[in-house]
Amino acid sequence: MKKFTILLSSLVFTLSVALADNHSDKLPVEADYYPITTIPLPEGEVIEVSGIDVLPGNKVAIASRRGDIFVGENVFGPEPEPKWTLFARGLHEVLGIAWKDGWLYLTQRPEVSRIKDSDGDGRADVFETLGDGWGINGDYHEYAFGTRHDKNGDIWVVLCLTGSGGADDKSPFRGWCMRVTPDGKTIPTGYGIRSPGGIGFNHLGDVFYCDNQGLWNGSSSLKHLRPGGFQGNPVGNKYFALTDVLGPKPPDPTSKSRIEIERKKVPDFVPPPIVLPHGKMGNSPAGIECDETGGKFGPFTNQLFVSEQTHSKIHRVFLEKVNGFYQGAAFPFVKGFGSGNIVARFAADGSMFTGGTNRGWGSHGKKPFSFQRVNWTGKVPFEVHEMRVKPDGFELTFTKAADSKTLSDVSSYAMECYTYIYQKGYGSPVVDKSVPIVKKAVPAKDGKSVRLTVEGMVKGNVHELKMPGIRLKGKDHPLLHDVAYYTLNEIPQN
Amino acid sequence: MLGLTGFQVHADKPPKGFEKIDQEIVISTMEAQMKYDVRSFSVKPNAKVKLIFKNPDTLPHNLILCTPGKKKGGDGGQEVIDAVLKLGDKGVEQNWEPTGHPRILASSGMVQPKKETVIYFRAPKKEGDYPYICTFPGHFQLMNGVMGVSKLANPITNLTYKFYHGGWSKMPDFTKMEPKKTGVLASGLFDISPRDRNDDFGFSFTGDIECPKEGKYTFTTSSDDGSLLLVDGKLVVNNDGIHGVKTVSGSVKLKAGKHLIEVRFFEKSGGEELSVAWSGPGIKKQALSKTSPKSGGGGAVGMLIEPPEGEASIYRNFINGAGPRAIGVGYHEGVNLAFDANNMRLAMIWQGDFIDGARHWNGRGQGYQPPAGDAVVNLPEGVAIAALDSSDSDWPKAEYRTKDLRFRGYFLDKMQRPTFKYERGEVSVEDTPMPIAGASEDAAGKIKRIIKLKAKDAPKNLYFRVAQGSFEKKGQSFEGDEIAISVKGGEPVAQGGDLRVPIVFKGGSAQIEVTYSWSE
Incomplete structure (x- = not known):
């Protein structure tokens, strides 16, 4: 009996040590891996950051909604004390800048231009209009977001509809994507756009943009600008009368339907690779930036980072190609930025510069404007790395080995499935809700992936996967973000 | 007595409570014309008014201010006249005044020739038109006027309107037309409500405006469709043409005292609106109509963009009058311009303040912002360079955006002043506006513009349109209502309301130099 008592007490001791250990080991937070550094801006200036590039x-270089360009030095390091120089002023709401061969290329509201300091005094003195083959009509919604150069040297521009819902004769090509070539041609490249918030490339040079919830857009989405592709809003289709570059005007989709149904009728329909569920992920997705830093920003090489204006966040997006279409999953990444995030840009050292504004549209970050930087501390967060669809389920990979027992326990997972009405009216409620069942979860031996067999997947719908039960191998840590939103437009055959 | 609380004839000193008055008005009889010189004036409700009544005529006259009466539209004080007639033999005794008549608000008493009198009274609280008449038998038919009581009372007297029918696309010559209706606007407010239709009509208004001090006065009209405002016969605001509510301002130097103010207005179809305002020495912007002018559909203020010392400022945005692809340039020399990159034209020039960023830098920034300064001159809409069969061919119709010319950007000099670049086919153009400061701080500056054209195969039939309107050649200068223009490098032709210059290429290049001066 005595012996037993000793055993028991030693067990209690071990347990209490383990508990104490757990207690002192606080759960990790985003800032342990990706802290945000605020970079001071020149005093007295209002710089609602709307474009960033590294020179x-x-x-x-940062561009502002007021139309200024500032160039900063000493923006790196833990406590940056930058020196700012005014490079250009009085431009028309610059929403995209790109440095190339001594020129700074700008997408302004009316045109793509390139500017240069030819006399070396630090201020631009040459302002060349490169391409301006679209119309504007005095409406604030007539935004133009532009990329950097693609491999051909072209800049891709997405044009918001007039008033975010109209296509006036005075404003040709609203709702279209245009390419501006190095020799100054403006080429209609895609259509069906509503109200973009930003545009960017993936690592292969394919072009994506974010479109905001509204008419013909049930929820905000990340969309793939496949040349000649239709993005879903037919209001700008009237401009087929002005060009034959993309062939004849396609049939209009039917309202109060589903994208999954209508895409069968409109051949060029490109279903949104990522639906960002409105209210859950954010309200206003903006710029898109791909991590091509080769690991300097952590384990998410070639993934996309999406600025979110309303929620003052950055999302992370993994894309795969299934049956010829991009689709994939969105994950929360970092929240708590100063203002409404508009744009992000990686520097070669792995710094991610971010900038934003909350003018005209509110944001969780209450600063009227901000310029910040996100850096990777070198510690790997416990995250879902990739989420791929399989004919009968999904495969998840992790940035770190997970506890196999929690991985193989189907109660670690909960899936919900839903979509939005595809309609002429504004936005949509969540519809067609169902609950697919995770029948089986088979982890890899190393605990770095798990194969889920899911019953009840629905083609065309968002698959929201919660993973509250998964734990880090050897520790009682949950995933840093235990939710993923996979948009299932296509299901592979095998 | 209906709000009449103080009243005294032949007062050397003001009565108690009237030591400080709100408004003074002088009304004089006109010699041998049986008329008052002021046929209408306006006062604010409950204002303390000092009225000086002068009678330089050879007959005795009085001035009796009456309540409006019950008759719809007013009776011009007829009831008081009827009471005078009923006095019969007592009329002479009572100086033709039915003392105590309920409609009499105030009276000067009979003032003998070459005499004058002063009366003090408090204006009625109720807004409306209060007639005043001379009750000497046989006088009142001609000798009458109206006091408008209005919260928006202003220094305009004798404001009358003439109302016309007709469909026009620009301001017609109303003097050659028969008005459908005429009337007095005693409130002193320009008003297009006395109309019987909502399309195809026009108004011409005339009145006298009292300038308290000598100085520069700025007038603004905001109208749909066109309006013009003239002071002493000189065009100050040109807001002509068919358009939505558009706001235009202009300035003029005026001496203290009364000046003739005229506003002309026409409406073709759709919405109709006319608002007028003025400002000047000691006068903050004051509406001269029931509605205040919309500053370019709501000219936002509070973020004035001021060119730094020795530099120009550029503002590319939606600028009222210069289109959605406007490039505003403010020179620290005090002159400004806006270039329209939809049509490759100089759209506007103006003086004083450049432009306010508040419209586009607050909220979402909807719409067009007008210039912040004054003496805005709108230059012709449509392309500035065109190929014509001959010098008297019609200028091509203005389009929203030309397909003939292409914008290529601009470059800046050391003082940040732009040279605009554009092309017309093989012809490339460099267009350099330069500010010329005024000779003194008060004097208006000028804008000189050098337009250089280059082409391998120089087209022969190109013309450059400098301005629109009527111009009179005086020496080397073409004098218009708002601006005077001088041109070097080509012989201007005044044709069909245009001032155009043939572009003559020599060795593949041509140069035109245009100087815009504001008319004195």
Whole structure:
């Protein structure tokens, strides 16, 4: 009996040590891996950051909604004390900048231009209009977001509809994607756009943009600008009368339907690779930036980072190609930015510069504007790395080995499935809700992936996967973000 | 006595409570014309008014201010006249005044020739038109006027309107037309409500405006469709043409005292609106109509963009009058311009303040912002360079955006002043406006513009349109209502309301130099 008592007490001791250990080991937070550093801006200036690029010599150029360009030095390091120079002023709401061969290329509301400091005094003095083959009509919604150069040297521009819902004769090509070539041609490249919030490339040079919830857009989405592709809003289709580059005007979709149904009738329909569920993920997705830093930003090489204006966040997006179409999953990444995030840009050292504004549309970050930087601390967060669809389920990979027992327990997972009405009216409630069942979860031996067999997947719908039960191998840590939103437009055959 | 609380004839000193008055008005009889010189004036409700009544005529006259009466539209004080007639033999005794008549608000008493009198009274609280008449038998038919009581009372007297029918696309010559209706606007407010239709009509208004001090006065009209405002016969605001509510301002130097103010207005179809305002020495912007002018559909203020010392400022945005692809340039020399990159034209020039960023830098920034300054001159809409069969061919119709010319950007000099670049086919153009500061701080500056054209195969039939309107050649200068223009490098032709210059290429290049001066 005595012996037993000793055993028991030692067990209690071990347990209490383990508990104490757990207690002192606080759960990790985003800032342990990806802290945000605020970069001071020149005093007295209002710089609602709407474009960022990195210049030679460790300089950074930022554009503002007011139409200024500032160039900053000493923007790196833990406590940056930058020196800012006014490079250009009085431009028309610049929403995209790109440095190339001594020129700074700008997408302004009316045109793509390139500007240069030809006399070396630090201020631009040459302002060349490169391409301006679209119309504007005095409406604030007539935004133009532009990319950097693609491999051909073209800049891709997405044009918001007039008033975010109209297509006036005075404003040709609203709701279209245009390419501006190095020799100044403006080429209609895609259509069906409503109200973009930003545009960017993936690592292969394919172009994506974010479109905001509204008419013919049940929820905000990340969309793939496949040349000649239709993005879902037919209001701008009237401009087929002005060009034959993309062939004849396609049939209009039917309202109060589903994208999954209508895409069968409109051949060029590109279903949104990522639906960002409105209210859950954010309200206003903006710029898109791909991690091509080769690991300097952590384990998410070639994934996309999406700025979110209303929620002052950055989302992370993994894309795969299934049956020829991009689709994939969105994950929460970092929240708590100063203002409404509009744009992000990686520097070669793995710094991610972010900028934003909350003018005109509110944001969780209450600063009227901000310029910040996200850096990876070198510690790997416990996250879902990739989420791929399989004919009968999904495969998840992890950034770190997970506890196999929790991985193989189907009660670690909960899935919901839903979509939005595809309609002429504004937005949509969540519809067609169902609950697919995770029947089986088979982890890999190393605990770095798990194969889920799911019953009840629905083609065309968002598959929201919660993983509250998964634990880090050897520790009682849950995933840093235990939710993923997979948009299932296509299901592979095998 | 209906709000009449103080009243005294032949007062050397003001009565108690009237030591400080709100408004003074001088009304004089006109010699041998049986008329008052002021046929209408306006006062604010309950205002303390000092009325000086002068009688330089050879007959005795009085001035009796009456309540409006019950008759709809007013009776011009007829009831008081009827009471005078009923006095019969007592009329002479009572100086033709039915003392105590309920409609009499105030009276000067009979004032003998070459005499004058002063009366003090408090204006009625109720807004409306209060007639005043001379009750000497046989006078009142001609000798009458109206006091408008209005919260928006202003220094305009004798404001009358003439109302016309007709469909026009620009301001017609009303003097050659028969008005359908005429009337007095005693409130002193320009008003297009006395109309019987909502399309195809026009108004011409005339009145006298009292300038308290000598100085520069700025007038603004906001109208749908066109309006013009003239002071002493000189065009100050040109807001002509068919358009939605559009706001245009202009300035003029005026001496203290009364000046003739005229506003002309026409409406073709759709919405109709006319608002007028003025400002000047000691006068903050004051509406001269029931509605205040919309500053370019709501000219936002509070973020004035001021060119730094020695530099120009650029503002690319939606600028009222210069289109959605406007490039505003403010020179620290005090002159400004806006270039329209939809049509490759100089759209506007103006003086004073450049432009306010508040419209586009607050909220979502909807719409067009007008210039912040004054003496805005709108230059012709449509392309500025065109190929014509001959110098008297019609200028191509203005389009929203030309397909003939292409914008190529601009470059800046050391003082941040732009040279605009554009092309017309093989012809490339460099267009350099330059500010010329005024000779003194008060004097208006000028804008000189050098337009250089280059082409391998120079087209022969190109013309450059400098301005629109009527111009009179005086020496080397073409004098218009708002601006005077001088041109070097080509012989201007005044044709069909245009001032156009043939572009003559020599060795593949041509140069035109245009100087815009504001008319004195």
